[in-house]
Amino acid sequence: MTGITRLREAIVKHKENKDINIKYKTPLTVTERYEYTHGFATYNESEAVPGALPIGQNSPQRAPHGLYTEKLSGTAFTSPRHENQQSWLYRILPTSSHDNFEPVAETSEQVLPSPSPSFGKHFNAIPNQLRWDPFDFDKEASWIRSLHLVAGAGDPTMKQGIGMYIYTVGSDMPEKSAFYSADGDFLIVPQHGSLDIRTELGNLLVRPMEICVIPRGIRYHVKLVNNEPARGYILELYQGHFQLPELGPIGSNCLANARDFQIPKASFIEDYENTAWTVYGKFDGKLFEAKQHHTPFDVVAWHGLYYPYKYDLGRFNTIGSISFDHPDPSIFTVLSAPSLPHGQGTAVADFVIFPPRWLVAEGTFRPPWYHRNTMSEFMGLIAGNYDAKGAGKGGFQPAGASLHNTMSGHGPDMQTYEKASTMELTPAKVGEGSMAFMFESCLMVGVTEWGLKTCAKVQEDYNAHSWTPLKVHWKNPNSRGVSNGEQKNGVGDGKDASSIHVTK
Template identity: 85%
Template sequence: MTGLTRLKEAIERHRENKDINIKYKTPLTMTEKSEAVPGALPIGQNSPQKAPHGLYTEKLSGTAFTAPRNENQQSWLYRILPSSSHQNFQPVPDSSSQSLQSPSPSFGKHFNAIPNQLRWDPFDFDKEVSWIHSLHLIAGAGDPQMKQGVGMYIYAAGASMPEKTAFYSGDGDFLIVPQHGTLDIRTEMGNILVRPMEICVIPRGIRYHVKLHNEEPVRGYILELYQGHFQLPELGPIGSNALANSRDFQIPKASFIEDFENTEWTLYSKFGGNLFQAKQHHTPFDVVGWHGNYYPYKYDLGRFNTMGSISFDHPDPSIFTVLTAPSHGHGHGTAVADFVIFPPRWLVAENTFRPPWYHRNTMSEFMGLICGAYDAKGAGKGGFQPAGASLHNTMSGHGPDMQTYEKASTMELAPAKVGEGSMAFMFESVLMVGVTEWGLKTCAKVQEEYNDHSWGPLKVHWKNPGTRGLSNGEAQKGVGDGKDHSSVHDTK
């Protein structure tokens, strides 16, 4: 799949968006506005004594009121009834069909923080459950109550959410990465259709309903961000254009339902890692107009403008970052979460080992595969497969498997296209990521022989230069005997 082909497919997906009432706008940087009925937005002020058309004014704040102007995120909603109009929330019983299958562990508990390299076989579809019940927390770090850390989920659903239900996470922003099937999402601020090769971000607190498009089962990945919000990475010496360009992000147009007489809706809230429900006698989707810079948005991965080396050596994978969430407490340029992709691209570096090098990283790396085969790992049964995943935690060594190394270290280095028909991604975090019991045991998808299959067969190619000129018998002395063969010259 060439870059031009990917762009043409992205353009075709854009043309299809005419059916879902969506528009291109810069994400989370400038104030936007949308109204489903002309005149729904007040002119010249946010909260008039009486809002237009008899609507209620409601402010939705994604940051503290006093956050710096360039970081402040908020939107004003003009709706038929305010979101506060509902009955008390009650915990959802574990036996309910709408319960969370793997609730978030409390701070510092129940996450299995282990240094082992982990890889999972493809996760199964579940045709019996809808969105909420399909959310499986597989790994994470921190605590949503402290607004610190991240959660990494697998979702797999075979049914739309029941009619007259809505869901929101009070714990953090959802970055949704579909692997199979299309999500038809109605949010308070409008509709978004999200397909594989696209991503969607639904910020903390925004209510939504997930319908399966054409009733096709869905499966994918979610990164929940407990602290801060996603933003575009700084480009530095790259300049003003590259990677994900702000013009290619999309936000919904205002769309509302009139349903507030003789009706009952159920609102589900993920709060502190647990699930609650409340009844209300009106639809949550009654926002007639809104303006601000706190809203859901989507991005087509086919529009990512990949950068790379055109001389020698393999650049850091940070050049593939789509979105980032800085972790100011861990130092400049460090992220509590990065969303990184590995799209089809040309490799032309000379005298260079082109796949990712072997490395140990202070960052934790959770990878998934949307389609195709990842160029650094073997595919097929027992390999890195679409709908599977891997986790290489803080300072856990990893890199290409034996077959990939042998091929890449001996191949002719002509210009080559890698990743055709493929899209891998990474959730990267400065935090030490733990694995839930569901992810480690219950799902029964962990590849127990991952380490042995990937790096156990690596061959020794070492040739001791100190044996040159010696007879064969003399050269063999000390080879592989485990002794220290350093010389006094090593200290100079």
């Protein structure tokens, strides 16, 4: 096949949006089934029926085609223009048309399986490094029951903080049902299996190596694809919204580019006669349900800035050092949610990835260095191996996780250190077929009872496996005959090490 033929085929596949992650050789098992518009935080409009969008005004006396006008606001009306997020929806019946919400019984198949965060009430805030084995599939659970709160901080009623979830889905949501969270935005990171998500504003197919964000309040329904169980991670953001990180000296492009974010096109259902739907709402971490006699998926057209979107991680343009030293992992940030009270440049939540990339730094320890961080780091692995941790049973595995809390020391395990500190530093590509990620937060993160005990996935020997075996390589230039492990502290002669002057 000639080069020009391959190029033409690649262009066709790109236009069809069916060849994701080709540069990382990730198998494409599910073909894209929807069309999207593109952009991040860009003003969009979409209509499933021509003429459904009013021209020149948002709320005419009579909306086109007999539709109702509804405004959906993700920020305060008076937010600055560059931060204001709202959309206008034109639908068959408004959202307000439903019976009263009632708490969902604990015996219901749709109950949330883990408790709500509330200023530490349900959290165990501990400094120990934690790592989890892969989480099991649940063949019986549909979307809502699959949401297991593992860790978090803050309180959704105060719109402060985050929640970190594992989902393990084995079945579709019940027909004629919808779910929304009033608590925050859902950032969904599939690890296994694809999600077919119908939202009020249109449809999303979200596959492993893709992510999606469903903003606070938007109703949606989740189905599996080809009946394949699905598993992954969720970061719920209680305050603000995600944005692209500033690029600073990097310039105007690289990392996640705005054009690669995909926004659903309007799609609706006509179901409003002799029908019964159930809407489930997560409100302060508790689940409520309401009945209504029409589908919530009846938005015929919409325009605005507040909408769900998805992103293919294979399109992330990685930046790294081409001289020496390992840069801060902030260069791998895809999305960020600033925390203004904690100071400029500080995030209540960052979504960071570690994709396949070349390492070329000279004279450098190339894996991440050992460090303690004011930020808390929750890591997951979508596929492959992470270059700073051993794999296999008892190691860092796909569908597992780790948590390194505020000021808890961490870094490469012993085997990784020994290899990386002695290897020949030729250019090398790491992470082929791999994708690790991190939910990073300026908050001190606590762990739920489910995450710490009930799930029975915590690796009790994580520290012993990773760092206790580290060897002492210190050689005091003023001592003789010191072997590895003989003297771990001091210099052996009763003097403070800082008082010894080394002469050549």
